[in-house]
Amino acid sequence: QVQLVESGGGLVQAGDSLRLSCAVSGRTLSSYAMGWFRQAPRKERELVATIDRNGASTYYGGSVKGRFTISRDNTYNMVYLQMNSLKPEDTAVYYCAARRGIRLLDTGSVDYWGQGTQVTVSS
Numbered sequence: 001q002v003q004l005v006e007s008g009g010g011l012v013q014a015g016d017s018l019r020l021s022c023a024v025s026g027r028t029l030s031s032y033a034m035g036w037f038r039q040a041p042r043k044e045r046e047l048v049a050t051i052d053r054n055g056a057s058t059y060y061g062g063s064v065k066g067r068f069t070i071s072r073d074n075t076y077n078m079v080y081l082q083m084n085s086l087k088p089e090d091t092a093v094y095y096c097a098a099r100r101g102i103r104l105l106d107t108g109s110v111d112y113w114g115q116g117t118q119v120t121v122s123s
Contacts, residue, residue: 002026002112004096009117016086016121022079022096022114030054030074032111033104036081038092038119048094049081050104057103063089086121093118 008020020036035050049070050059058070069082079096096114097104104110 002032002098004098004112004114006094006096006114006117009094009119011120011122012086014087014121014123017082017084018086018119020081020083020094020096020117020119022081024077024079024096024098028074029072029077029079032098032100033102034070034072034079035097035099035104035110036070036079037095037097037107037110038090039095039116040092043092045095045107047106051079052103053101059105083119086119088121088123091119091121 003025005023033053036048037045038048039045047061051070051072055072067085072079093116095116097110098112099109100111
């Protein structure tokens with residue numbers, strides 16, 4: 001069993017930055033591809049960013065490419081999402097996700113979810 005605990009969400013203004021953190025426990029992080037997803041009210045959960053289990057390859061959703069950066073520290077079992085130039089449309093609950101394997105490609109392949117952290121961006 002893997003436990004994921006997100007932190008770092010909050011209320012910010014458009015153009016600000018935030019860094020989300022995901023603490024992973026229960027298994028060796030290096031066995032898991034990791035990702036961040038988000039869900040806004042009345043919308044489906046969408047992929048924000050993923051990183052393979054070695055940290056060598058990343059993938060970003062089109063709306064965040066160039067503004068967000070995903071990273072991981074397998075030594076400390078942490079995954080991060082640096083969010084810059086935030087926009088009101090980034091407002092959502094952000095979820096950390098894990099998949100046992102090399103890569104995480106979509107919502108359907110997630111093995112474990114965190115409880116989510118709220119990010120609200122005011123205009």
